Amino acid sequence: xxxxxxxxxxxxxxxxxxxxxxxxxxxxxxxxxxxxxxxxxxxxxxxxxxxxxxxxxxxxxxxxxxxxxxxxxxxxxxxxxxxxxxxxxxxxxxxxxxxxxxxxxxxxxxxxxxxxxxxxxxxxxxxxxxxxxxxxxxxxxxxxxxxxxxxxxxxxxxxxxxxxxxxxxxxxxxxxxxxxxxxxxxxxxxxxxxxxxxxxxxxxxxxxxxxxxxxx
Amino acid sequence: xxxxxxxxxxxxxxxxxxxxxxxxxxxxxxxxxxxxxxxxxxxxxxxxxxxxxxxxxxxxxxxxxxxxxxxxxxxxxxxxxxxxxxxxxxxxxxxxxxxxxxxxxxxxxxxxxxxxxxxxxxxxxxxxxxxxxxxxxxxxxxxxxxxxxxxxxxxxxxxxxxxxxxxxxxxxxxxxxxxxxxxxxxxxxxxxxxxxxxxxxxxxxxxxxxxxxxxx
Amino acid sequence: xxxxxxxxxxxxxxxxxxxxxxxxxxxxxxxxxxxxxxxxxxxxxxxxxxxxxxxxxxxxxxxxxxxxxxxxxxxxxxxxxxxxxxxxxxxxxxxxxxxxxxxxxxxxxxxxxxxxxxxxxxxxxxxxxxxxxxxxxxxxxxxxxxxxxxxxxxxxxxxxxxxxxxxxxxxxxxxxxxxxxxxxxxxxxxxxxxxxxxxxxxxxxxxxxxxxxxxx
Numbered sequence: 001x002x003x004x005x006x007x008x009x010x011x012x013x014x015x016x017x018x019x020x021x022x023x024x025x026x027x028x029x030x031x032x033x034x035x036x037x038x039x040x041x042x043x044x045x046x047x048x049x050x051x052x053x054x055x056x057x058x059x060x061x062x063x064x065x066x067x068x069x070x071x072x073x074x075x076x077x078x079x080x081x082x083x084x085x086x087x088x089x090x091x092x093x094x095x096x097x098x099x100x101x102x103x104x105x106x107x108x109x110x111x112x113x114x115x116x117x118x119x120x121x122x123x124x125x126x127x128x129x130x131x132x133x134x135x136x137x138x139x140x141x142x143x144x145x146x147x148x149x150x151x152x153x154x155x156x157x158x159x160x161x162x163x164x165x166x167x168x169x170x171x172x173x174x175x176x177x178x179x180x181x182x183x184x185x186x187x188x189x190x191x192x193x194x195x196x197x198x199x200x201x202x203x204x205x206x207x208x209x210x211x212x213x214x215x216x
Numbered sequence: 217x218x219x220x221x222x223x224x225x226x227x228x229x230x231x232x233x234x235x236x237x238x239x240x241x242x243x244x245x246x247x248x249x250x251x252x253x254x255x256x257x258x259x260x261x262x263x264x265x266x267x268x269x270x271x272x273x274x275x276x277x278x279x280x281x282x283x284x285x286x287x288x289x290x291x292x293x294x295x296x297x298x299x300x301x302x303x304x305x306x307x308x309x310x311x312x313x314x315x316x317x318x319x320x321x322x323x324x325x326x327x328x329x330x331x332x333x334x335x336x337x338x339x340x341x342x343x344x345x346x347x348x349x350x351x352x353x354x355x356x357x358x359x360x361x362x363x364x365x366x367x368x369x370x371x372x373x374x375x376x377x378x379x380x381x382x383x384x385x386x387x388x389x390x391x392x393x394x395x396x397x398x399x400x401x402x403x404x405x406x407x408x409x410x411x412x413x414x415x416x417x418x419x420x421x422x423x424x425x426x427x428x429x430x431x432x
Numbered sequence: 433x434x435x436x437x438x439x440x441x442x443x444x445x446x447x448x449x450x451x452x453x454x455x456x457x458x459x460x461x462x463x464x465x466x467x468x469x470x471x472x473x474x475x476x477x478x479x480x481x482x483x484x485x486x487x488x489x490x491x492x493x494x495x496x497x498x499x500x501x502x503x504x505x506x507x508x509x510x511x512x513x514x515x516x517x518x519x520x521x522x523x524x525x526x527x528x529x530x531x532x533x534x535x536x537x538x539x540x541x542x543x544x545x546x547x548x549x550x551x552x553x554x555x556x557x558x559x560x561x562x563x564x565x566x567x568x569x570x571x572x573x574x575x576x577x578x579x580x581x582x583x584x585x586x587x588x589x590x591x592x593x594x595x596x597x598x599x600x601x602x603x604x605x606x607x608x609x610x611x612x613x614x615x616x617x618x619x620x621x622x623x624x625x626x627x628x629x630x631x632x633x634x635x636x637x638x639x640x641x642x643x644x645x646x647x648x
Contacts, residue, residue: 036375037429039371039375040376040428041375041376041428042375042376042426042427042428043426043427043428044375044381044382044385044426045374045375045376045426046429048374048375048381049375059280063279063280063495063500064491064495064500064501064502064505065501065505066500066501068279068280068282068284068500069280069281069282069342069344070280073280073281073344073348073352074344074345074348076345076348079347079348079351080347090429093429126501128501128505128506129506129508131508131511131512132505132506132508132511135511146583150366150582150583151362151366151371151372151375152371153369153370153371153585154585155471155583155584155585156583158477158480159468159473159474159476159477159480159481160472160473160474160477165476165480166476169476209474210474210475210476210477211474211475212469212472212473212474212475213469213478213522213525252591253645255587255591256592256644257591257592257644258591258592258641258642258643258644259642259643259644260591260597260598260601260642261590261591261592261642262645264590264591264597265591275496279495279496284495284496284498284500285496285497285498285558285560286496289496289497289560289564289568290560290561290564292561292563292564295563295564295567296563306645309645366582367578367582367587367588367591368587369585369586369587
């Protein structure tokens with residue numbers, strides 16, 4: 001298990017990647033806050049749901065792979081970004097309400113892709129086995145939305161709806177395969193994000209769904 | 217990160233503080249058990265809800281700040297106190313039902329205040345950054361009630377109702393500021409507890425609520 | 433806290449026990465997948481619920497006792513078994529639907545017994561205090577089903593129904609007492625599993641229920 005200097009090379013040294021990662025957190029925070037406002041929560045409730053949506057997936061992954069305290073507890077920029085997203089929605093709800101649904105879906109797909117590749121990459125760096133690293137990518141992508149739905153007392157959307165977690169897993173798979181083949185990391189990460197993003201957008205566009213068993 | 221002897225000075229050496237901490241656990245256990253009985257759970261279900269309400273917030277905090285195993289798994293006095301509270305309610309429900317609502321609210325505010333200051337203080341001792349230590353105080357205060365509401369299949373009350381988590385955060389803020397200013401610890405802790413308790417009680421008395429966004 | 437070579441002697445050296453443990457995971461995965469299909473989830477949703485039911489209890493236990501990353505993240509055979517169980521149900525649902533309810537209940541009782549004794553034994557090996565090791569046995573046995581019910585937006589069955597968690601706790605108690613008395617481990621483990629299994633089956637057969645408080 002590699003745990004020395006440079007452990008967070010996925011995040012820190014590369015400022016571009018950190019910025020991109022925080023953009024993903026911001027997008028998820030915005031979505032969480034909008035769900036909270038629609039559920040008629042007060043200011044703090046909105047912030048809690050926003051925080052959970054934005055950071056929940058990464059927190060669960062970090063607990064499971066042993067990166068404790070999780071990134072979002074160790075590095076103030078993560079919660080600060082989440083709260084910025086949540087606060088922006090709370091105070092400018094009129095504006096965010098007018099964002100076209102298609103733009104929100106596209107940004108969500110970007111957030112999903114970023115979380116999935118960061119999750120899979122971090123798990124590999126922590127010496128987690130490839131199959132489980134792919135799962136950790138999936139958990140990072142969909143964990144936050146699942147915690148949000150549990151808080152709002154709903155069956156998690158990810159369990160019911162179209163190709164969402166599957167896109168996250170596909171992106172994570174691409175990252176794990178790429179890293180194992182020792183391809184250049186930047187290429188691998190952007191390639192994995194592309195796989196996830198394209199798969200998700202095509203699924204929305206073509207109304208793809210995963211198979212179900214018919215219960216009689 | 218300070219992790220040597222005396223790490224748990226907040227809890228162990230000061231017997232007064234330990235007693236006070238366990239009183240908070242007891243109060244939350246009583247509330248959890250009453251919620252469980254009203255949901256018509258059996259004996260063990262009541263104990264589980266009681267345990268989760270009393271210890272859930274501290275467990276989540278300990279997992280997040282890296283204090284593993286959590287206090288409530290390492291020290292038998294915590295679960296023993298929780299079960300004592302839950303068992304007392306189960307076997308003397310008639311009595312607890314007659315406790316005036318105002319006394320329950322007051323005791324709950326005491327429990328909230330104790331959890332919030334203990335949570336923030338412990339996070340600071342574990343080298344967590346100030347902003348996140350405040351959040352950890354909030355998590356400790358409201359985490360147990362949130363787990364209880366999730367188990368009972370409700371939207372967590374803390375997301376919807378009046379100044380509750382906000383009081384916990386205010387108390388935690390006072391503790392973090394006081395500790396950073398190197399004020400005497402006992403003063404800081406009691407001051408923070410006072411801030412949380414007074415804010416919560418005044419909010420109940422004056423029917424304060426946090427702002428909401430009106431959804432049209 | 434004993435954390436050296438042979439730490440996982442409960443699992444690894446004894447191939448029989450590993451096989452038996454994975455059988456428990458398989459049974460719980462089958463049950464989780466059937467619940468997921470009845471809730472009309474798609475393929476991935478079914479797999480997620482299956483995974484959570486099969487491995488959730490052990491994951492929570494491992495996080496709480498400090499065995500991080502949890503077994504089910506460190507050892508690919510656990511998630512592979514869970515997915516095998518979930519996948520079998522998804523693709524051969526017709527077959528699994530015809531399994532008699534009594535066989536499912538019996539296999540579930542076997543799974544419960546195996547999880548409870550493995551959970552209690554592992555907690556003892558990690559130096560957790562006896563009372564909490566018993567609780568950890570209970571958490572391992574019922575945690576997965578509880579996570580499944582939360583995901584499916586139900587009040588966890590274990591909080592409401594007949595002698596289930598109680599059987600897990602009884603088996604865990606037997607294991608902890610036996611290990612403390614330095615009885616031979618194999619005897620202790622099979623004895624504890626027997627206690628849990630018999631108690632659960634008799635409770636089903638005789639319709640035993642734990643007492644409830646009547647709420648007027």
